Amino acid sequence: MLRLVAARLGLGIVSLLLVSLAIFAITSLLPGDAAEELLGQYATRETVAGLRAQLGLDLPGHVRYLHWLGGLITGDFGRSLANGVPVAQLIGSRLPNSLMLAAATAAVSVPLALTIGITAAMWRGGAYDRAVSMLTLSVVSVPEFLVATAAVIVFAVHLRWLSALSAATDITSVAQFFRVFALPVFSLCCVIIAQMVRMTRAAIIDQLRAPYVEMAVLKGVGPFRVVLRHALPNAIGPIANAVALSLSYLLGGVIIVETIFNYPGIAKLMVDGVATRDLPVVQACAMIFCAAYLVLVTTADVVAILANPRLRHR
């Protein structure tokens, strides 16, 4: 089993290396290099050559890639071209905000989604199950900018219960934490809960149709025990995958929510970076998104391995 887990982790690292190569290659293909971008309309041949040497852009591509990779491993992401601040510092000020938003959303959405999904599976075909199905289907089809804007108009503008902006810098108390995070978390939850509920329900129903569940029922096991003790452990693999996929959405796909609530997160930083051609920032953000995605997917893999007795005991 250990070997299986190690193999998964190794694969993750190899994918990350390939991704870094792809990111570096694609961003290098963009027209104009950093020296020309920095000098703008005052670029002369001499100043461009001088700045290139200064930035190390005159070296061949593979050498620059190794430099960049070496920097990444030692935590040195380079400096932002837009304002000269170290990229690590820029990301350092934004990443905790994004992680906090993601963590708050995960803490609310995962338990809620699992509970709804499992109960829907238990009473499948009933009125409750049909209501859940209809609701999740309709929520999943509504784009989150609509959910977010509607929520702002109702709860912030008309009722005045909550804040229309989410400046993560202002939090000093638990009440403020709720005020700041309630609306963004609500908007994000709408999208990802629906996904997770549907996947959880499907996975459990799949198990409930299996002969061993029928056997358990015939032996007189109650409905709760059948689901929690017998069906759920076997459904953990697919459920973990569904959760990981939904949560990975929180890392990169929150740009709309960050825009509407003016939340200073990392997705907004990356979009800014693209607009100002700040390649070190773009590269670093892209790496972080890919790394986080890989971590989530690998975790789901490992959980699936650990939850499967056939794999666990090999």
Add this chain to the structure above:
Amino acid sequence: MTKRTDGPLAMLGAADEARVLDAVRRGASRREMLAMLGAGGMAAATAGGILGAAGQAVAQEPRRGGRIRVSGTSTSTSDTLDPAKQSLSTDYARCNMFYNGLTTFDGSLTPQPALAESWEQDRATVWTFKLRRGVTFHDGKPLTSEDVVFSLNRHKDPATASRARSLAMPMQEIVATGPNEVRITLDAPNADLPVVLATFHFHIIKAGTTDFATAIGTGPFLCREFQPGVRSIGVRNPNYWRENKPYLDEVEFIGIPDEQARVNALLSGDVQLIGGVDPRSVRRIQQTQGYSVFETKSGYYTNLIMRLNEAPGNNPDFVLAMKYMFDRAQMRTAILRNYGVIGNDQPIDPTNRFYFPGLPQRPFDLDRARFHFQKSGVGSTTLPVVCSPAAPNSVDMAQVLQQTGQRIGMNLEVRRVPSDGYWSNHWFKHPIGFGSINPRPSADILLTLFFKSDAAWNESAWRNPQFDQLLGAARAETDEAKRRQMYADMQVMIHNESGIGIPVFQSLLDGHSSKLKGLGAIPVGNLMGFDFAQHVWLES
């Protein structure tokens, strides 16, 4: 030789201003006022303005204290505190909290004294600026001519990568002629140098400054926090040189790029002032109790471009027919919801001191349009009109034109293209299209950028050597009356001959909490010409 003296209100000295306002508050009549001004040698025309200003002062005394949060229209990691690198409206608003220029704009874009107390010029070429005494930077260092020379000279250094380099290059020599005096020698006469120096890139910083992580200026607020792409916080500068200003204890400035989100933030009470309100949102703000919209009439316009060097624009009758086809009143009502002023195909708007009001208004006249269109012989050929959301309202304008065209047999086709890349790929690259021009600080800058024969952005490819000559002469002329006549002549030429149609001037709209007072209109831009911070105050 001309000389200007101190005073934020017109041209009164600070002491005079206080005396006059005080008299008005005590109940001086208009007649007494005129006598008082007459004694001071002031023109009667000034009196109306002062009575108006003082009238508000009687009604409400500015209150000191309070904190507001303000949102501009953009924010990104390229936000800056380096005056030379300001590029977006939010940079202007931020830097105006922390810095001052030598001069500043008033409501008619006439330059007024700021860090320079007065100035003198010789043939508009050699300029001497006397600095205000007793001004200190935020760290306590007194302002000297050395700081001014450094702040202006750095724009010429390519390493600074200043956005105002082309404006700074004509300043051939910038030298300190005393601890409080600076002399600037230009390579050619320019009567608008005080206007140029009022533009925000020429804010004064401390000599030797190279690090812009924080701002050490002479401005109304001290920089307590600056996070690019997140927010800036200014706290009141207790040693500010303008008496009693600023009123607020603290201003937090953020940017919300999405207009809907910005309006929602205002209406939910999260911010007290926002710039960049769409006319369509005005009713929503006004219907919510406790919120108002502030209108700044400005020279901002979206214009029809007919290239005069290719068909059909090379036919003067066609161009004239198009200009008669503008239903300007309808465009103002339907598109701008009346937040605008009807244009007359002259690029200088009524808020500008060089606007020529004597030009007869070109009417919406289908008979004349039909006559000129038939004379042009263009016939029923399909004529594409290129428009885009990049030029605000141009799509609506093109549709109105198309419908009007059908009534005289003109076959216009609305060709809408995306915003992305519009300015580099489409702007004045088609026979008929649209442009959009932001307000400029002076008539000279506007006409030089967009109407001079060899201008890079000569949108309609209009060439007139006489106009170019007049433009150069007006720049060198220091007599205000003569300049006004020259700019009037140039506006007539553009109105008659150029391929530019300007149906309406669009107002700039800000939304604010009704408790926020003191906003005025300075038509270089939104938010009181980006200089709201030192003027506004909160009602208790």
